[in-house]
Amino acid sequence: MGRCSLLLLLLLIAFLTPGAANPVSPSLRAPSSLPWSTSFRSRPTITLKYSIRYIQQKVDHFGFNIDRTFKQRYLIADNYWKEDGGSILFYTGNEGDIIWFCNNTGFMWDIAEEMKAMLVFAEHRYYGESLPFGADSFSDSRHLNFLTTEQALADFAKLIRYLKRTIPGARNQPVIALGGSYGGMLAAWFRMKYPHLVVGALASSAPIWQFNDLVPCDIFMKIVTTDFSQSGPNCSESIRRSWDAINRLAKKGPGLRWLSEALHLCTPLTKSQDVQRLKDWISETWVNVAMVDYPYESNFLQPLPAWPVKVVCQYFKYSNVPDTVMVQNIFQALNVYYNYSGQAKCLNVSETATSSLGVLGWSYQACTEMVMPTCSDGVDDMFEPHSWNMKEYSDDCFKQWGVRPRPSWIPTMYGGKNISSHTNIIFSNGELDPWSGGGVTKDITDTLLAIVIPNGAHHLDLRASNALDPVSVQLTRSLEVKYMKQWISDFYVRLRKMN
Amino acid sequence: MGRCSLLLLLLLIAFLTPGAANPVSPSLRAPSSLPWSTSFRSRPTITLKYSIRYIQQKVDHFGFNIDRTFKQRYLIADNYWKEDGGSILFYTGNEGDIIWFCNNTGFMWDIAEEMKAMLVFAEHRYYGESLPFGADSFSDSRHLNFLTTEQALADFAKLIRYLKRTIPGARNQPVIALGGSYGGMLAAWFRMKYPHLVVGALASSAPIWQFNDLVPCDIFMKIVTTDFSQSGPNCSESIRRSWDAINRLAKKGPGLRWLSEALHLCTPLTKSQDVQRLKDWISETWVNVAMVDYPYESNFLQPLPAWPVKVVCQYFKYSNVPDTVMVQNIFQALNVYYNYSGQAKCLNVSETATSSLGVLGWSYQACTEMVMPTCSDGVDDMFEPHSWNMKEYSDDCFKQWGVRPRPSWIPTMYGGKNISSHTNIIFSNGELDPWSGGGVTKDITDTLLAIVIPNGAHHLDLRASNALDPVSVQLTRSLEVKYMKQWISDFYVRLRKMN
Numbered sequence: 002m003g004r005c006s007l008l009l010l011l012l013l014i015a016f017l018t019p020g021a022a023n024p025v026s027p028s029l030r031a032p033s034s035l036p037w038s039t040s041f042r043s044r045p046t047i048t049l050k051y052s053i054r055y056i057q058q059k060v061d062h063f064g065f066n067i068d069r070t071f072k073q074r075y076l077i078a079d080n081y082w083k084e085d086g087g088s089i090l091f092y093t094g095n096e097g098d099i100i101w102f103c104n105n106t107g108f109m110w111d112i113a114e115e116m117k118a119m120l121v122f123a124e125h126r127y128y129g130e131s132l133p134f135g136a137d138s139f140s141d142s143r144h145l146n147f148l149t150t151e152q153a154l155a156d157f158a159k160l161i162r163y164l165k166r167t168i169p170g171a172r173n174q175p176v177i178a179l180g181g182s183y184g185g186m187l188a189a190w191f192r193m194k195y196p197h198l199v200v201g202a203l204a205s206s207a208p209i210w211q212f213n214d215l216v217p218c219d220i221f222m223k224i225v226t227t228d229f230s231q232s233g234p235n236c237s238e239s240i241r242r243s244w245d246a247i248n249r250l251a252k253k254g255p256g257l258r259w260l261s262e263a264l265h266l267c268t269p270l271t272k273s274q275d276v277q278r279l280k281d282w283i284s285e286t287w288v289n290v291a292m293v294d295y296p297y298e299s300n301f302l303q304p305l306p307a308w309p310v311k312v313v314c315q316y317f318k319y320s321n322v323p324d325t326v327m328v329q330n331i332f333q334a335l336n337v338y339y340n341y342s343g344q345a346k347c348l349n350v351s352e353t354a355t356s357s358l359g360v361l362g363w364s365y366q367a368c369t370e371m372v373m374p375t376c377s378d379g380v381d382d383m384f385e386p387h388s389w390n391m392k393e394y395s396d397d398c399f400k401q402w403g404v405r406p407r408p409s410w411i412p413t414m415y416g417g418k419n420i421s422s423h424t425n426i427i428f429s430n431g432e433l434d435p436w437s438g439g440g441v442t443k444d445i446t447d448t449l450l451a452i453v454i455p456n457g458a459h460h461l462d463l464r465a466s467n468a469l470d471p472v473s474v475q476l477t478r479s480l481e482v483k484y485m486k487q488w489i490s491d492f493y494v495r496l497r498k499m500n
Numbered sequence: 501m502g503r504c505s506l507l508l509l510l511l512l513i514a515f516l517t518p519g520a521a522n523p524v525s526p527s528l529r530a531p532s533s534l535p536w537s538t539s540f541r542s543r544p545t546i547t548l549k550y551s552i553r554y555i556q557q558k559v560d561h562f563g564f565n566i567d568r569t570f571k572q573r574y575l576i577a578d579n580y581w582k583e584d585g586g587s588i589l590f591y592t593g594n595e596g597d598i599i600w601f602c603n604n605t606g607f608m609w610d611i612a613e614e615m616k617a618m619l620v621f622a623e624h625r626y627y628g629e630s631l632p633f634g635a636d637s638f639s640d641s642r643h644l645n646f647l648t649t650e651q652a653l654a655d656f657a658k659l660i661r662y663l664k665r666t667i668p669g670a671r672n673q674p675v676i677a678l679g680g681s682y683g684g685m686l687a688a689w690f691r692m693k694y695p696h697l698v699v700g701a702l703a704s705s706a707p708i709w710q711f712n713d714l715v716p717c718d719i720f721m722k723i724v725t726t727d728f729s730q731s732g733p734n735c736s737e738s739i740r741r742s743w744d745a746i747n748r749l750a751k752k753g754p755g756l757r758w759l760s761e762a763l764h765l766c767t768p769l770t771k772s773q774d775v776q777r778l779k780d781w782i783s784e785t786w787v788n789v790a791m792v793d794y795p796y797e798s799n800f801l802q803p804l805p806a807w808p809v810k811v812v813c814q815y816f817k818y819s820n821v822p823d824t825v826m827v828q829n830i831f832q833a834l835n836v837y838y839n840y841s842g843q844a845k846c847l848n849v850s851e852t853a854t855s856s857l858g859v860l861g862w863s864y865q866a867c868t869e870m871v872m873p874t875c876s877d878g879v880d881d882m883f884e885p886h887s888w889n890m891k892e893y894s895d896d897c898f899k900q901w902g903v904r905p906r907p908s909w910i911p912t913m914y915g916g917k918n919i920s921s922h923t924n925i926i927f928s929n930g931e932l933d934p935w936s937g938g939g940v941t942k943d944i945t946d947t948l949l950a951i952v953i954p955n956g957a958h959h960l961d962l963r964a965s966n967a968l969d970p971v972s973v974q975l976t977r978s979l980e981v982k983y984m985k986q987w988i989s990d991f992y993v994r995l996r997k998m999n
Contacts (some may be wrong), residue, residue, distance in 0.1 A: 063562045063870045065903040146565040151650075179520040194693060196922070197915035269562050369564045404564040413657050416696035421994075423695070424921060495920075 051078040051103065051120070056163055058126070060133045060147050062155035071133040073156055076103050076111075076122040083117035088489050091199065092122040093157055093191055095184030096363045098453040099124035099131075102184070105301060109179060112482055116489070119171070122366020123160055125153050125187075139361045142403040151414070154191050161198050167435050175484055175492035178202040181460030182436065183371070185428075193423045201425030201488040204441075205480055206460040209428075211439025212411045215418055218376040218389045220438030224299055226382040228433050234312025238289065240317060243331055243381040244280055246324035251276045263328045264335070267347035280406075282330065284384055286338055287313070288479040294433050294458040297469035304341045306395045307469065310433075312337045368398035372408040373439065396482035425488050426447040427481055430459025447463040450484065452477050455495050503901070520855065550577040550602065550619070555662055559646050560630045561654035562908050570632040572655055575602050575611075575621040583669035587988050590698065591621040591838070592656055592674050592690055594683030594860045598623035601683065601718035602731075604800060606964020608678060611981055618670070622659055624652050624686075626861040638860045641902040647864055650913070653690050660697045674991035676984055677701040680872070680959030681935065684927075689914050692922045700924030700987040702980055704942075705959040708927075710872040710938025711910045714917055717888045719877040719937030725881040727932050729789040732813025739786065739816055740882040742830055743779055745823035751773045762827045763834070767845035774849075781849045782830065783883055785837050786812070791958040796968035803840045806968065811836045811931075867897035870936065871907040923947040924987050927978055930956025951976050 055072040076099060082089075090109050096101060103122040113120055124131040127148045132138040139145060157178075165172045178199045180188035185207025192202035209214050230237035250256045251273070260279070261269035270276060293301050294310045306312050316334040332348075339348050367373070372394070377384040395405050416423075428441035429452040436459060440450050454461060456471040462478055554571040575598060579586075589608050593601060602621040614618055623630040626647045631637040638644060656677075664671045677698045679687035684706025691701035702933070709715050730737035749755045750772070759778070760768035792800050793809045805811050815833040831847075838847050871893070876883035894904050906969060915922075928951040929942035935958060940950050953960060955970040961977055 059906075062909075063648055063650050064645040065906070066641045068904060084552075141563045146563040149562055149564075151562050155913075162908075162912055195915075197918040405567060407558075407564070409661075410561075413661055414654075416694075419696040422923060 025322060031053075050080065051076040053100075053120070054287055056160055058156050058159060062152055062159075069133075071126070071131070073126060073131045073160065074124040074129060075160060076100065076120075078113070078120040081113040081117060082119035084174075085117075086493065087117035087119065087170075087174055088166070088485075089161075089163060089171065089176040090116065090118045090120050091157070091178050092120070092456070093153075093178050093180040093187040094123045094125040094128070095180060095182055095187065096125060096128055096366070098129035100129070102181075106179075106181070106463050107439060108463045108478060112478075115482065116485065119168075119174075121164065125139055125155055125184075127365075137489075139365070141196055145365050145404075148261075148369075150187065150190065150370055150411075154194060155186060156200055157187075157191055158195050173496060175200040175489045177488065179205075179463070180207070181205040181463045182207065185460065189426050189428065192426050193415060193420065195321070196423070196425075200492045201427070201485065203427045203429070203485065204437050205429045205463045206431060206434050206440065207428060208373065208436040208439030209415065209441065210418060211375075211436065213372075213374075213409055213417070215412065216439050218374040219378060219382065221375045222377040222382040222384050222433045224433075224435040224438050225288050225291045226384075228294060228310050228435075229287065229314060229317075229383060232294075232308070232310040234318055234330050235320045236314035236317040237321040237383040239322075239330070241379065242320050243283075243317075243327050244385045246327040247276065247280060247331075250328060252325050260328060263325070264332050265347045267349045268351060279350055280385065283335070286335060287383075288435060290338055291433065291435055292459040295461060295464070296456065297467050299464075301450070303338055303340065306341060309337055364402075365402055368402050368406050369404055370407065370411055371413075372406045374408075410413050421445050421449065426482075427452060427484055429454065429460075429462050429477055429481065431459060431461050433457060435460045452480060503944040506522060520647065525746055547578065550621070555659055556697040557655050557658060560929040561651055561658075568589060568632075570625070570630070572625060572630045572659065573598060573623040573628060574659060575599065575619075577612070580612040580616060581618035583673075584616075585992065586616035586618065586669075586673055587984075588663070588670065588673055588675040589615065589617045589619050590656070590660060590677050591619070592652075592677050592679040592683050592686040593622045593627070594679060594681060594686065595624060595865070596625055597628035599628070601680075605678075605680070605962050607962045607977060609789050611977075615984065618667075618673075618734060620659075620663065622656055624683075625655055626864075638864070642977045644864050644901070644903075647650075647861060647868075649686065649689065649869055649910075652686060653693055655743070656686075656690055657785050672995060674988045676923055676987065678704075678962070679706070680704040680962045681706065682849075684959065688925050688927065691925050692914060692919065695922070695924075699991045700926070700984065702832065702926045702928070702984065704928045704962045705930060705933050705935055705939065706927060707872065707935040707938030708914065708940065710874075710935065712871075712873075712908055712916070714911065715938050717873040717880065718877060719880040720874045720934045721787075721883050723877040723932075723934040723937050724787050724790045725883075725950065727793060727809050727934075728786065728813060728816075728882060731793075731807070731809040733817055734819045735813035735816040736822075736882040738819040738826070739820050740878065742782075742816075742826050743878075743884045745826040746830075748778060758824075759827060762824070763831050764846045766848045767842050767850060771889040779848055779884065782834070785834060786882075787934060789837055790932065790934055793957040794960060794963070795955065795970055796966050798963075800963075802837055804837065808836055841959050864901055864903075867901050868903055868907050868991055869906065869910055871910075873907075920944050924983075925949070926951060928953065928959075928980065930958060930960050932956060933958045952978060 048326045053074060053076055055074055057070040058073045060069045060071055061067045092102065092106060092109065106122075109120050112118070124232040126133055127138055127145070130324060133147055134140075134144045136143050153374050161176055161434070165174075178191045179202070180186070182205075185204035186209050188202040189204035189209055192199050211221070228235045229240060247260065250260055251270075253259075257270040257275070266267070270279060289302055290309050290313055293299065294308060295305075297307045299305055300489055313334045316330040322330070335348060336345075339345055344406050363371075376387040376389040377387050378388040391408060398404060398406050424446070425448050427450050430437035430440040431454045434457065437453070441449070442453050443451050445451070454473045454477050457474055457477070461474050462481065466475070466478070538606050540925070553574055553576055554698045555574065556569045557572045559568045559570055560566045574978055576804060589612070591601065591605060591608065598621050605621075608619050611617070625632055626637055626644070632646055633639075636643050660675055664673075674950060675698045677690045678685040678701070679685070681704075684703035685708050686707055687701040688703035688706055691698050711718070725736045728739060746759065748767075749759055756774070757771040765853070769778060789808050789812055792798065792804060794800070794804075796806045798804055812833045815829040821829070827849040835844075838844055864871075875888040876886050878885040878951065890907060896903050897903060923945070926949050929936035929939040929941050930953045933956065936952070941952050942950050944950070953972045953976050955972055960973050964979070965974070
């Protein structure tokens with residue numbers, strides 16, 4: 002497995018929450034439909050406002066030699082907050098701009114009134130505006146040294162203590178951590194490591210076991226494949242065959258030029274490595290479509306139709322077609338993802354390697370703590386075979402960042418599968434979500450609960466309620482609210498006992 | 501409060517477990533009675549042997565820029581270990597040489613057979629032989645940057661995983677963390693942060709609440725005073741008056757010379773600052789005597805008689821004596837502590853500032869994370885008034901180490917008084933121990949248990965059993981064994997369920 006495979010893996014991993022590593026060129030987006038705004042319309046009749054604030058954080062919580070601080074951004078909304086019997090819902094920000102996450106976590110807005118909740122969205126250090134060394138933050142491994150989950154959790158801890166100290170009425174209120182994807186891991190880990198600061202955590206689509214050998218490395222690609230095979234006849238089989246079609250065409254004389262034109266690539270393929278890159282990019286696209294296979298028109302990664310995997314699969318009904326037809330079908334399918342708005346002039350393969358902050362930060366995290374092995378075999382999944390080679394992965398990380406990953410650190414720190422002594426964590430996973438393979442999908446104890454959403458994609462439950470939501474996700478949200486209310490009520494019972 | 505008071509505080513704190521900051525000159529010790537040896541005789545008929553081993557540890561577990569490793573020392577004894585139904589008792593080493601702690605933790609040796617236990621004693625980084633940068637470890641704040649509780653706990657975590665991976669039969673065995681004093685805090689915190697690695701913790705004399713404003717800063721000196729007032733008539737009152745006696749004499753013409761001679765000081769007092777230093781040293785001595793007020797002849801800090809506070813108090817029966825008589829009495833009392841062996845030629849005031857590794861390391865820790873406020877008022881305690889001044893403390897730390905303490909960090913990290921969501925920790929405290937004021941002395945839940953030993957000094961329960969042990973400590977040890985056996989049995993029940 003060479004450089005390209007590493008890139009594929011890094012990028013797949015970066016897509017954990019796609020916002021951070023969004024490979025989509027702005028020119029391909031419908032600007033008016035982007036969710037970047039300072040207010041969020043959760044229901045036609047309710048517009049919730051937040052204010053943007055900053056807190057000074059130590060760059061290094063775990064060492065005293067560097068006493069420098071930086072500004073961490075957070076958002077706060079208290080329209081529905083009640084001092085009496087209220088709560089604080091704390092979003093543990095993940096690998097991207099916090100405003101984007103805020104606007105894509107409608108669930109918190111939807112339940113704010115019912116929970117009498119103050120909403121807080123904390124930005125993860127090294128993402129968005131929360132850059133410990135400003136523009137130099139990504140310049141080398143010395144500046145990146147403070148980008149770890151432990152530092153991020155410590156930021157959250159300090160922020161919660163600060164809010165409780167400074168907001169009148171907040172001191173004796175229960176806090177609940179919520180997060181999705183990598184942010185869901187952080188929510189769960191935050192409850193595990195700082196149970197004195199949060200009474201519980203909702204960890205949505207959090208693959209806390211996608212580390213080391215806790216789950217098989219092929220589980221991720223298998224789930225993507227299942228999504229496709231269930232979304233249309235011959236769909237996964239066609240995609241499985243599509244790689245060889247590309248390979249055969251690429252080997253022909255004018256093959257690269259033909260492929261470039263058939264796929265409307267902005268930059269034509271010129272050498273054989275470009276073909277691997279093309280296939281990696283297409284693979285990543287199918288992975289992304291599976292992750293955001295929502296039941297309604299949405300705009301998370303991209304403006305997309307409802308059930309986008311089904312729409313993509315309409316172009317893969319026939320697996321036994323000539324190679325040129327196959328490639329034309331791939332183009333149509335790619336268009337579902339990259340050009341639903343109809344404004345794209347061409348498709349940009351190199352956009353997956355954009356130098357947005359999210360990509361850089363996550364690429365570093367994937368090369369240090371967040372080593373999440375994935376592999377494919379082309380038999381039980383629809384992708385070309387890629388083995389997981391830790392040695393090569395490590396060497397590539399060293400070349401790229403000057404650091405070596407420590408793949409067993411996360412299980413050492415956060416317990417791997419042995420987490421039963423913790424309490425009050427909900428792990429929700431959509432069955433369509435490839436990351437559910439590394440998630441907790443069975444109850445561990447009666448307070449470490451798993452909810453599986455049969456028709457759900459990546460953290461569907463955290464999104465705003467929608468008329469097209471399947472019953473399963475409606476039930477999931479009700480359950481989540483029920484458990485969270487229980488934690489809050491337990492908190493107030495304990496508080497009354499103490500006073 | 502000036503430099504001297506800071507020194508006093510730092511040294512008091514360093515005395516948490518006195519071995520690390522032992523202010524006693526080797527020349528005043530009876531060398532033959534020192535506990536440094538490679539075997540421990542727990543009972544006249546049993547000699548337990550351990551082997552000394554090393555593990556490579558990352559210097560920085562929480563950052564990837566420095567990938568350097570160092571050798572952490574640990575001791576292992578498996579004479580009584582049984583693969584079938586056995587356990588691993590893991591001593592979370594504190595601020596000193598691990599062999600010394602090993603030899604002073606007879607309790608573990610005494611119960612090894614009954615618990616079918618492997619004993620492991622892990623040395624704390626930056627102490628003993630476990631120096632991350634060898635001789636340079638204490639050279640500046642850059643080299644000291646990795647001396648934190650979090651790094652130490654991570655060392656323990658890695659060591660336990662390594663032992664389980666490499667010792668046949670150890671993998672499916674329950675581990676219990678044990679420690680005393682600062683090591684007791686580490687044992688408790690280790691269970692809180694790594695409950696997947698240890699089924700429980702015995703935290704003996706662990707003042708986990710001696711931080712910030714969790715307990716009043718004068719509680720420590722009050723307990724010392726109570727010890728003295730209960731150990732002889734007029735004892736604490738005499739000591740309370742002794743400071744002014746010294747002050748008055750020091751002000752007279754030949755006062756410094758007279759004091760130097762009357763106290764047989766190795767280095768005569770020459771300036772007024774020396775008098776403050778003398779009083780700090782005497783204060784520390786009384787604190788130490790209170791800490792090791794064991795019911796039998798012992799040799800922990802020093803060779804000492806049984807109930808040394810009582811013996812000291814024999815020289816403080818009369819509080820209304822001329823100043824010169826008072827000083828002569830102080831000398832006799834100091835001799836109990838510094839010259840029980842009868843071999844001291846003079847008393848060395850500067851020995852408390854010895855540059856042994858333990859003192860350096862702990863002084864740094866006291867200037868960073870381990871900020872444990874103490875104060876005295878001379879009314880409710882027998883010491884001269886010293887307020888707690890965080891600003892001056894911080895400035896002095898900055899002068900000494902180039903770092904500033906973060907006094908609220910430990911409560912942020914480890915929960916302060918809000919630790920009820922954790923389980924399986926025994927907090928034992930001797931009522932005579934000044935550090936019990938910052939300890940957990942009431943049950944928090946039915947698995948966070950407090951045991952108070954009425955006649956116990958500093959972690960008496962961890963010492964080898966002795967014919968002169970009061971019934972209270974015998975009962976304490978039985979209870980501790982009972983709880984630990986329960987944790988072990990619970991572990992095996994869970995294990996059987998899983999298989």
